[in-house]
Amino acid sequence: xxxxxxxxxxxxxxxxxxIRNVARHVKRxxxxxYDVAVVVSAMAGVTNQLVEWCRQAAMxxxxxxxxxxxxTGEEVTAGLLAIVLEGxxxxxxxxxxxxxxxxxxNAHGSARILDVNGAELIKRFKDHSQVAVIAGFQGMNxxxxxxxxxxxxxxxxxxxxxxxxxxxxxxxxxxxxxxxxTTDPRIEPDAQRLKTITFEExxxxxxxxxxxxxxxxxxxAGKYKVRLRVLSSLTPPDLPVAQEATSGTLITxxxxxxxxxxxxxxxxxxxxxxxITILGVPDRPGIAYQILDPIALANIEVDVIVQNIxxxxxxDFSFTTHRNDLKKTLDIxxxxxxxxxxxxxLGDDRICKVGLVGVxxxxxxxxxxxxxxxxAEEGINIQMISTSEIKITVVIDEKYMELAVxxxxxxxxxxxxxxx
Ligand code: ASP
Ligand code: MG
Numbered sequence: 294x295x296x297x298x299x300x301x302x303x304x305x306x307x308x309x310x311x312i313r314n315v316a317r318h319v320k321r322x323x324x325x326x327y328d329v330a331v332v333v334s335a336m337a338g339v340t341n342q343l344v345e346w347c348r349q350a351a352m353x354x355x356x357x358x359x360x361x362x363x364x365t366g367e368e369v370t371a372g373l374l375a376i377v378l379e380g381x382x383x384x385x386x387x388x389x390x391x392x393x394x395x396x397x398x399n400a401h402g403s404a405r406i407l408d409v410n411g412a413e414l415i416k417r418f419k420d421h422s423q424v425a426v427i428a429g430f431q432g433m434n435x436x437x438x439x440x441x442x443x444x445x446x447x448x449x450x451x452x453x454x455x456x457x458x459x460x461x462x463x464x465x466x467x468x469x470x471x472x473x474x475t476t477d478p479r480i481e482p483d484a485q486r487l488k489t490i491t492f493e494e495x496x497x498x499x500x501x502x503x504x505x506x507x508x509x510x511x512x513x514a515g516k517y518k519v520r521l522r523v524l525s526s527l528t529p530p531d532l533p534v535a536q537e538a539t540s541g542t543l544i545t546x547x548x549x550x551x552x553x554x555x556x557x558x559x560x561x562x563x564x565x566x567x568x569i570t571i572l573g574v575p576d577r578p579g580i581a582y583q584i585l586d587p588i589a590l591a592n593i594e595v596d597v598i599v600q601n602i603x604x605x606x607x608x609d610f611s612f613t614t615h616r617n618d619l620k621k622t623l624d625i626x627x628x629x630x631x632x633x634x635x636x637x638x639l640g641d642d643r644i645c646k647v648g649l650v651g652v653x654x655x656x657x658x659x660x661x662x663x664x665x666x667x668x669a670e671e672g673i674n675i676q677m678i679s680t681s682e683i684k685i686t687v688v689i690d691e692k693y694m695e696l697a698v699x700x701x702x703x704x705x706x707x708x709x710x711x712x713x
Pocket of ligand 1: 429695
């Protein structure tokens with residue numbers, strides 16, 4: 294029988310009524326003949342509360358105990374959903390990460406999944422038609438046997454990993470939005486639901502700040518070729534299976550699809566960033582390394598990097614980091630500057646990143662100039678530009694973020710019904 298993974302996020306299991314609703318979604322697929330593994334998040338707000346308690350207990354705490362605490366949110370939901378399913382006459386049992394097991398590395402707090410053993414799940418599908426309800430977000434440290442968690446939003450990654458392990462036909466991610474949109478509908482009400490998006494586009498959207506899926510889950514799905522679908526858990530659970538199957542957004546592999554790809558899939562943005570500029574940097578080999586190496590050693594992620602052409606032996610060097618890392622970065626660079634003889638370091642936390650993403654860009658010219666013209670017509674100054682094969686990102690003043698998103702959305706006709 295075909296296997297299916299269904300994953301439900303925190304808002305979808307926020308209370309017992311919603312958990313009952315989730316159970317009806319599960320029963321529909323079971324009745325349609327699927328062997329189902331369900332992965333659940335903690336009830337909305339629970340993980341935040343658990344994290345907060347750890348912080349209050351001690352600002353600096355052992356990450357292993359943090360994991361012991363925050364992993365419990367999902368355990369509650371898994372047990373409750375199994376109880377409700379049983380009550381509806383569906384054979385079900387709950388599972389914690391260590392029971393399968395889901396093995397991870399030892400990076401407590403943001404562990405990576407190394408292996409999932411799906412053998413027992415498959416055996417129970419066959420022997421007892423038993424639905425597996427698995428606590429998301431958690432695994433087991435392969436060296437110590439202690440509970441680990443996968444980083445915030447990690448249940449998405451649990452679901453994809455389990456789908457890969459049991460050879461599921463698809464992994465359906467049920468959430469509080471009904472799919473992936475051309476941009477955030479809270480900023481552009483005319484944003485359209487994408488019926489399909491490719492993995493690469495989804496990765497770029499996630500890296501630009503789209504929060505629909507944890508980025509690691511998309512990487513994982515790409516690597517293990519798991520078909521992913523994002524859809525709403527708030528639709529009626531008794532929707533006919535065929536109709537349900539066409540809702541949401543299917544994340545496709547480019548090589549599987551023979552359709553003409555739209556030029557641009559969406560506009561993404563991120564306002565959690567800051568820009569750092571070093572003025573009067575001596576223009577000689579090794580300078581970029583001397584600036585960025587101490588930043589990397591401090592575990593600070595760097596994104597857009599720009600260096601001007603040198604003049605009179607001097608150049609300027611800019612890059613972006615997460616806003617929370619701005620102060621730390623400036624502190625480090627004060628020393629570096631003195632060391633390399635640069636003139637001055639400036640930090641600006643009132644910037645944002647706005648980007649266009651689309652695999653169609655590969656085969657089309659003029660996307661960048663059309664984008665820059667649209668921004669110019671609104672008087673929006675571009676501070677930095679970076680491009681990849683399927684993405685163009687600009688750094689601008691954060692006060693123009695919403696305007697830029699709306700203008701670009703319109704310029705690339707994203708307010709029209711999207712890809713079939
Ligand atoms: N409950 C965890 C969180 O809030 C994991 C998840 O929901 O994916 O981050
Ligand atoms: Mg989530």
